[in-house]
Amino acid sequence: MRASDRAYNALREDIIEWRLRPGTVLAEVEQSERLGVSRTPVREALSRLTAEGLTTAAGGRGVVVTDISLDSIDELFELRETLEVRAAALAAERGEPGVFAALHTQLLRAPDLLSSEDPARHEYYALVSRLDDAIDAAISNSYLANAMRGLRVHLVRVRRLAADDTARLHAAAAEHAAIAEAIAAGNPRLAEAATTVHLHRSLTHVKATHTPH
Amino acid sequence: MRASDRAYNALREDIIEWRLRPGTVLAEVEQSERLGVSRTPVREALSRLTAEGLTTAAGGRGVVVTDISLDSIDELFELRETLEVRAAALAAERGEPGVFAALHTQLLRAPDLLSSEDPARHEYYALVSRLDDAIDAAISNSYLANAMRGLRVHLVRVRRLAADDTARLHAAAAEHAAIAEAIAAGNPRLAEAATTVHLHRSLTHVKATHTPH
DNA sequence: CAGAGACTTAATGTATACAAAAGATGAATA
DNA sequence: TATTCATCTTTTGTATACATTAAGTCTCTG
Numbered sequence: 109m110r111a112s113d114r115a116y117n118a119l120r121e122d123i124i125e126w127r128l129r130p131g132t133v134l135a136e137v138e139q140s141e142r143l144g145v146s147r148t149p150v151r152e153a154l155s156r157l158t159a160e161g162l163t164t165a166a167g168g169r170g171v172v173v174t175d176i177s178l179d180s181i182d183e184l185f186e187l188r189e190t191l192e193v194r195a196a197a198l199a200a201e202r203g204e205p206g207v208f209a210a211l212h213t214q215l216l217r218a219p220d221l222l223s224s225e226d227p228a229r230h231e232y233y234a235l236v237s238r239l240d241d242a243i244d245a246a247i248s249n250s251y252l253a254n255a256m257r258g259l260r261v262h263l264v265r266v267r268r269l270a271a272d273d274t275a276r277l278h279a280a281a282a283e284h285a286a287i288a289e290a291i292a293a294g295n296p297r298l299a300e301a302a303t304t305v306h307l308h309r310s311l312t313h314v315k316a317t318h319t320p321h
Numbered sequence: 322m323r324a325s326d327r328a329y330n331a332l333r334e335d336i337i338e339w340r341l342r343p344g345t346v347l348a349e350v351e352q353s354e355r356l357g358v359s360r361t362p363v364r365e366a367l368s369r370l371t372a373e374g375l376t377t378a379a380g381g382r383g384v385v386v387t388d389i390s391l392d393s394i395d396e397l398f399e400l401r402e403t404l405e406v407r408a409a410a411l412a413a414e415r416g417e418p419g420v421f422a423a424l425h426t427q428l429l430r431a432p433d434l435l436s437s438e439d440p441a442r443h444e445y446y447a448l449v450s451r452l453d454d455a456i457d458a459a460i461s462n463s464y465l466a467n468a469m470r471g472l473r474v475h476l477v478r479v480r481r482l483a484a485d486d487t488a489r490l491h492a493a494a495a496e497h498a499a500i501a502e503a504i505a506a507g508n509p510r511l512a513e514a515a516t517t518v519h520l521h522r523s524l525t526h527v528k529a530t531h532t533p534h
Numbered sequence: 535c536a537g538a539g540a541c542t543t544a545a546t547g548t549a550t551a552c553a554a555a556a557g558a559t560g561a562a563t564a
Numbered sequence: 565t566a567t568t569c570a571t572c573t574t575t576t577g578t579a580t581a582c583a584t585t586a587a588g589t590c591t592c593t594g
Contacts, residue, residue: 110547110548111547111548112547112548135574135575135576136575136576137574137575137576145548145549146548146549146550147548147549147550147576148547148548148549148550149547149548149549151365151576151577152364152365152368152547155365155368155369155372156368156372159368159369159372159373160372161464161467167556168555168556168557168575168576169556169557169574169575169576170575170576180463180464183461183462183463183464183465184464186411186462186464186465187462187464187465187468190403190404190407190465191403194403198399248396249396249399249400250393250396251374251393251396251397251399251400251472251475252396252399252400252403254374255400255468259464262464323577323578324577324578325577325578348544348545348546349545349546350544350545350546358578358579359578359579359580360546360578360579360580361577361578361579361580362577362578362579364546364547365577380586381545381546381585381586381587382544382545382546382586382587383545383546
């Protein structure tokens with residue numbers, strides 16, 4: 109693996125996991141020493157992060173970790189809803205019903221995954237991620253898929269703000285199952301509605317449990 | 322201005338204006354000699370272009386100018402419609418009516434601009450660009466605005482494929498005027514409809530006059 | 535003659551030295 | 565004491581030398 113990739117992954121993880129808080133200045137020499145690579149790959153990593161919006165160039169004095177305010181969460185979900193509602197509708201029109209029927213079945217069994225011992229809910233999130241991937245593949249639109257992929261990075265970051273309580277995850281799994289079911293049924297309007305409901309509840313939950321840093 | 326900015330702007334212009342055709346391999350040393358800067362700023366410029374989607378990393382053998390096929394134009398407009406229809410609705414809800422009323426008036430006078438001697442239609446495109454900016458400002462959603470800004474780069478590139486005939490520009494100006502009018506009237510559903518119509522006609526025109534390279 | 539493998543070559547990836555620019559700090563003055 | 569200017573320091577921006585990797589080519593073998 110290239111050194112710039114390692115620097116990128118490390119910094120990205122640190123930002124997403126809130127080990128690097130918003131407002132933190134990422135000086136090139138400091139990070140290159142911390143990560144054990146030279147400034148060149150660090151610069152490339154910071155470039156990529158800035159392009160993604162995880163960091164912001166602070167003109168002349170390095171790059172800083174981008175802030176996530178309550179207002180920006182609203183904006184984030186406004187775009188998310190715009191994209192994902194459309195994606196769900198397109199998936200219902202173009203997707204393979206069998207794929208989503210299978211995901212539907214698995215999502216109904218999600219409570220089993222959540223009762224397991226894994227505190228990080230790894231299997232659960234992997235399942236949700238497979239639904240995202242299936243939708244990406246079904247819409248067969250690389251521009252739209254890329255736009256959603258770019259957003260998901262920010263969403264993972266936001267998710268860390270909210271408490272991952274089991275009750276909410278159970279409800280979210282049911283909402284995801286409803287989306288998969290609507291897509292499998294080839295019903296675009298129902299898929300839109302199910303997505304709208306899910307995103308609205310998700311946003312409500314995030315804002316309710318938001319713990320200011 | 323920084324050398325990397327100059328390299329970025331130069332390469333970007335060359336790609337948008339089709340002086341660098343899709344599939345062209347952009348070797349670092351070759352471009353650094355052509356642009357008169359060292360490899361470092363060229364690398365940064367290529368990084369940015371790749372992040373925007375104008376170039377694609379071709380693993381190990383430099384970056385190549387991204388292709389624009391007829392299929393990808395359909396995908397591009399699918400995302401564009403998703404974003405701009407929503408943006409128009411939000412602008413109708415949140416924008417200052419006065420701003421869009423003024424733009425409406427100016428757009429109705431667009432034929433005057435098109436009859437002038439400027440072959441590049443500079444004033445006309447500047448006016449349309451002001452409408453875009455006004456919508457960006459009105460929605461007050463940086464994520465959505467950024468997503469649209471990222472798309473517009475590709476759209477300018479596509480526009481170069483189509484003949485800029487005066488008849489289409491007259492019609493497009495009228496469609497833009499209708500969008501501005503709907504936003505000024507604070508009517509989200511009408512703004513959505515006007516945007517849908519405009520984008521549909523725009524796509525139809527591009528595909529009809531498309532000259533394969 | 536076809537195919538596989540090693541070698542050559544030319545490209546990108548990385549490190550580092552140097553240049554330039556933006557801030558911070560200090561002193562001098564009003 | 566506050567303000568401004570100059571200097572100094574720290575940081576980013578650029579160039580270039582070196583390392584590494586991947587592709588192309590040539591040869592050797594089946």
